[in-house]
Amino acid sequence: xxxxxxxxxxxxxxxxxxxxxxxxxxxxxxxxxxxxxxxxxxxxxxxxxxxxxxxxxxxxxxxxxxxxxxxxxxxxxxxxxxxxxxxxxxxxxxxxxxxxxxxxxxxxxxxxxxxxxxxxxxxxxxxxxxxxxxxxxxxxxxxxxxxxxxxxxxxxxxxxxxxxxxxxxxxxxxxxxxxxxxxxxxxxxxxxxxxxxxxxxxxxxxxxxxxxxxxx
Amino acid sequence: xxxxxxxxxxxxxxxxxxxxxxxxxxxxxxxxxxxxxxxxxxxxxxxxxxxxxxxxxxxxxxxxxxxxxxxxxxxxxxxxxxxxxxxxxxxxxxxxxxxxxxxxxxxxxxxxxxxxxxxxxxxxxxxxxxxxxxxxxxxxxxxxxxxxxxxxxxxxxxxxxxxxxxxxxxxxxxxxxxxxxxxxxxxxxxxxxxxxxxxxxxxxxxxxxxxxxxxxxxxxxxxxxxxxxxxxxxxxxxxxxxxxxxxxxxxxxxxxxxxxxxxxxxxxxxxxxxxxxxxxxxxxxxxxxxxxxxxxxxxxxxxxxxxxxxxxxxxxxxxxxxxxxxxxxxxxxxxxxxxxxxxxxxxxxxxxxxxxxxxxxxxxxxxxxxxxxxxxxxxxxxxxxxxxxxxxxxxxxxxxxxxxxxxxxxxxxxxxxxxxxxxxxxxxxxxxxxxxxxxxxxxxxxxxxxxxxxxxxxxxxxxxxxxxxxx
Numbered sequence: 001x002x003x004x005x006x007x008x009x010x011x012x013x014x015x016x017x018x019x020x021x022x023x024x025x026x027x028x029x030x031x032x033x034x035x036x037x038x039x040x041x042x043x044x045x046x047x048x049x050x051x052x053x054x055x056x057x058x059x060x061x062x063x064x065x066x067x068x069x070x071x072x073x074x075x076x077x078x079x080x081x082x083x084x085x086x087x088x089x090x091x092x093x094x095x096x097x098x099x100x101x102x103x104x105x106x107x108x109x110x111x112x113x114x115x116x117x118x119x120x121x122x123x124x125x126x127x128x129x130x131x132x133x134x135x136x137x138x139x140x141x142x143x144x145x146x147x148x149x150x151x152x153x154x155x156x157x158x159x160x161x162x163x164x165x166x167x168x169x170x171x172x173x174x175x176x177x178x179x180x181x182x183x184x185x186x187x188x189x190x191x192x193x194x195x196x197x198x199x200x201x202x203x204x205x206x207x208x209x210x211x212x213x214x215x216x
Numbered sequence: 217x218x219x220x221x222x223x224x225x226x227x228x229x230x231x232x233x234x235x236x237x238x239x240x241x242x243x244x245x246x247x248x249x250x251x252x253x254x255x256x257x258x259x260x261x262x263x264x265x266x267x268x269x270x271x272x273x274x275x276x277x278x279x280x281x282x283x284x285x286x287x288x289x290x291x292x293x294x295x296x297x298x299x300x301x302x303x304x305x306x307x308x309x310x311x312x313x314x315x316x317x318x319x320x321x322x323x324x325x326x327x328x329x330x331x332x333x334x335x336x337x338x339x340x341x342x343x344x345x346x347x348x349x350x351x352x353x354x355x356x357x358x359x360x361x362x363x364x365x366x367x368x369x370x371x372x373x374x375x376x377x378x379x380x381x382x383x384x385x386x387x388x389x390x391x392x393x394x395x396x397x398x399x400x401x402x403x404x405x406x407x408x409x410x411x412x413x414x415x416x417x418x419x420x421x422x423x424x425x426x427x428x429x430x431x432x433x434x435x436x437x438x439x440x441x442x443x444x445x446x447x448x449x450x451x452x453x454x455x456x457x458x459x460x461x462x463x464x465x466x467x468x469x470x471x472x473x474x475x476x477x478x479x480x481x482x483x484x485x486x487x488x489x490x491x492x493x494x495x496x497x498x499x500x501x502x503x504x505x506x507x508x509x510x511x512x513x514x515x516x517x518x519x520x521x522x523x524x525x526x527x528x529x530x531x532x533x534x535x536x537x538x539x540x541x542x543x544x545x546x547x548x549x550x551x552x553x554x555x556x557x558x559x560x561x562x563x564x565x566x567x568x569x570x571x572x573x574x575x576x577x578x579x580x581x582x583x584x585x586x587x588x589x590x591x592x593x594x595x596x597x598x599x600x601x602x603x604x605x606x607x608x609x610x611x612x613x614x615x616x617x618x619x620x621x622x623x624x625x626x627x628x629x630x631x632x633x634x635x636x637x638x639x640x641x642x643x644x645x646x647x648x649x650x651x652x653x654x655x656x657x658x659x660x661x662x663x664x665x666x667x668x669x670x671x672x673x674x675x676x677x678x679x680x681x682x683x684x685x686x687x
Contacts, residue, residue, distance in 0.1 A: 002296070003295075003296040003297060003298050003302060004296040006298060007296055007298060007458065007507070007509045007513065008277045008280065008281070010509065010513035010517075011276045011277045011280070011458070011509075011513050011516060012277050013513075013517065014276075014513050014514075014516035014517035014522075015273075015274060015275070015276060015277070015516060017519055018274045018275070020274060022271075022275040022278050022279075023271075023463075025267055025270075025271050028264065028268075028464070028466050028467065028469070028470075029260060029263070029264050029267075031257065031260055031261045031264050031469060031470045031473065032469070033255070033256060033257075048483060052486075111497070114413075114414050114448050115414055118410070118414060131484075133254075133483065134473075134476075134483040134484035135483060135484065136484045141495075141498060147447075147497065147498045147499075148443065148446075148447040148489075148498055148499055149447050149448065149499075152440060152443050152444065152447060169473075170469055170472050170473050170484075171466070171469030171470070171473075174465065174466060174468050174469045174472070175466065175469075179427065179430040179432045179465045179490070179492060180290070180430065180492050181492075181495070182489075182490065182491045182492075182495050182498055182499060183488075183489070183490040183491075184443065184487065184488070184489055184490075185472075185484070185487065185488035185489075185490075186486065186487060187482070187483070187484040187485065187486050187487075188486050189486070190438070190439055190440040190486055190487070191438050191439070191486050192348045192349075192402055192438060192439045193365065193438075193480070194347075194348040194349035194352070194365055194366075194367060195348070195367075195372055195375055195398040195401055195402070196236070196239075196371060196372055196398065197239070197240055197243050197244070197365065197368075198398040200398045200399050200402045202402070202406070203348055203402050203405060203406055203439035203440060203441065204346075204406060204409065204410070204413070204439050204440035204441045204443070204444050205439065205440025205443060205486070205487060206440075
């Protein structure tokens, strides 16, 4: 008997006593906290993101480019990788600021290698969803967010999110996301508490996380 | 492994470890309480979490077949392993197929359980642990002592010494001027591991959850080493215990609220990765999933014990346990320490060995572990269940079985009880204030505890003396 057949047979024998039908538990109980108002949700999001030692800034649609440039200058970034689908107006002014924009494409058209990305200081991406109760941003790696490694290898991540993409609680986010896409949930910069429980920002992921919230 | 009680005696004498553990458990306990207190309907969440796991466990064969079908449809290759040997052989074969002589690993308790690193080393393949604490444990030629913070028994000075001594022999050495500041130590680990991440062809991971209705695997972490392993190499091999299955993607809603708050005391851990098979142009283009039994079907067959398979390895039960806080993780003789380990190990392995016979007794049955468990595993009930099994297997001849029989005889008649109590108070008068460290005939019981000195007067005697007028 193959391992598969044998394990499934063992598990069937082990659950012979079960009398309920598969799926009989019915609908999942609602476990999300509810929002008092969209404004309150946004306040909570900004508070919780900042509580994780990420830098948060709220700006109007016209000021996104300025906020991104300021964040990159503050982080000391010189070479910045941007995904192909990022809103061009967000980064156009950077060309005059001395910061070099690197597309995720080498000269021969292939995507950048990990080693090439390691030479880059920062990345700018959009985000799919924000979660207020936990201070989380979720990337689904659509064209405005890039491949998963883009927001991992460089040391600074500037993430731009529209206020209307911020939901209140975790189940709200889960119901919006497409499980067939790769998903990265980010809550603050990379951190460890493994040495005497002292929290240290940044082991392998970006040590600096800037979140820019666009308000209408 | 020696019994828990024997191992705990040595651990109790290690004052440095006891200080580290007391600090660590108290700190995480306080953080957890604060963030759990923020959630209005925590009890509803616990129920939802328990129901999701029970639904999966009660219909496990069906959900596993669904998981396999969805993984395969999305380009992953699914393997099945009956036990540790089979799982290790599958992984070794896959690494050899790629011609690799090293792999990077994100922390996985299942790979520790099956001793994958040791098997790979024997075959000449280096397996690099990339979680900071696991790196400390690996470089220190040591064993993890906590589920969540495996190197909690080490302090910063020891870690600095390990890094300076060992890093150079397996890769980029630690900087000569390394101090014991946690930020500097983390930086040394970052540089040491980055060269390994960038050149690795094969990575090995576990999974916190495997979603049946989509084929999605989930890894929850803090440092980014998980993301490195899950996205940089060409080939990803994930070992998944069959109990990790969740019925639906929506079940992640409650689970991702329960797990971080219960384990690190955070609203959310810094990074959670989800992937479903292969994504063209992003991440590993060859994805293998090994579904491992290794004793889990045996646990599932125990109608009382099967709830232990709900465990999501959060470690909340360790941090509230007065026994764990003093004895530390090594005394449990397994990768699963603390209250959950005290039931899970004998359930997975049976109660044949010294350590597995002793583990159900590694508890005061105070019940704190059940209160803390985010998926409502009734650990005290399971401890008693396993004690019954251990005693039954000793077929009534064990000192405990004989003692219980004698106690039943004594308690059945008030005159016998009073006689026994008078004998006990007599010994109390003889002993005075001395501490009783060992009682002849109760060697095992008194190994890890002191016996309270019996009172000089029984309650009945005291009542008669003070309430003489009323009678």
